[in-house]
Amino acid sequence: MRFTLLVLISLAIALGLGGWSAHLTLEESAEIGTVAVGPWTANPFAGSPDADPYAKARLARLGSLTLGIGEGILFTADRDSSDAPLRRQCQYRIAGHTPPTRIWTLAPYTPEGRLIQPGAGRAGWLTSHNLMRAEDNSFAVAIGPMARAGNWLATSGRGPLVLALALYDTPASASSGVDSLSLPDIELETCFDG
Template sequence: MKSWHRYTITLVGGLAVGLGAAWALTTGGLRDGGIENGPWSTSLGYGTKATDPITRAAVARGGLLALPAKETIYWSAKTDAAGAKLDGNCRYSLSGTPLDARWWSVTIYDEAGYLVVNPANIWSVNGANVALDAKGEWRVTISPSKPAEGAWLPGTKGQPFHLTLRMYNPGKAFRANPEKAALPKIVKEGC
């Protein structure tokens, strides 16, 4: 075998291993952000110079234009409260109390990180469009079929999904202890 063949094979092999490793390291999305709160995960380093290169690459792959934590905190959830993967065939209750932020939203994405395709063209709910009940709590149904009443995020049958919670201008008390903050609950009601 000629020496240029060996160099070419080594170069191609090295590129394949390097690109494969980079892809594998950033495929987890934002799940390993360092701060866990129930099914939600985040990092206060998103959007700052202190963020490590792997997290920056995961943010870039996810298409998220991350602002620093004093402006926005991004939470990601791929499981329900019981730890089961979120499944588009199932019905979930997403509920909570008003969040300690100027404005917040929850958006539904498919496994590839794109908005879930649905005929209703609904991908997000926010603090301004969910009603509070007598206890001061809000509730959103996530399911393939629209509920008779209340806020709804359409899931797609046969398609796993994940949720991103964005909290804009979170309060100082929240930023001081995000692991203990009251975040929305994700409870499976049935499939």
């Protein structure tokens, strides 16, 4: 009986420490293969067969599908251009240009990967085809809970915010130097903490 108890304790310790170390390794290796362009980050190889094993394991754990290299690239931002965390109760301005692409989308998510529901009658994401632009093809988008004139992406609730900018059918790929791209800035305008 004592031998069986020692084997069970040993297995519990081995499985517990093994699971904890695997989880820690996946969290700490999140930066492997990622590139940063201002506040935006992307892993260009995440959807390719050549992705590192840690990236494949993170994607399997999250259960999310990624864009293949030929399909496009997904950039995310959880901080603004001044390196402050993005929050749903704040108003932001995204302005600038995107690389050449057939179409791009911009959507707000929770850190867990759930699309933030903006409320009845409001779009939960924006696409490049329905934006108002300046003469030089630049754009500005207001993001936040308060309605704004022009391009506005509504958010709701309180807490952290992750913005996802997906570029579809674009020559901006890993082979052309993703880190040398120009992406729009994210600037804080005001917060509604009250």
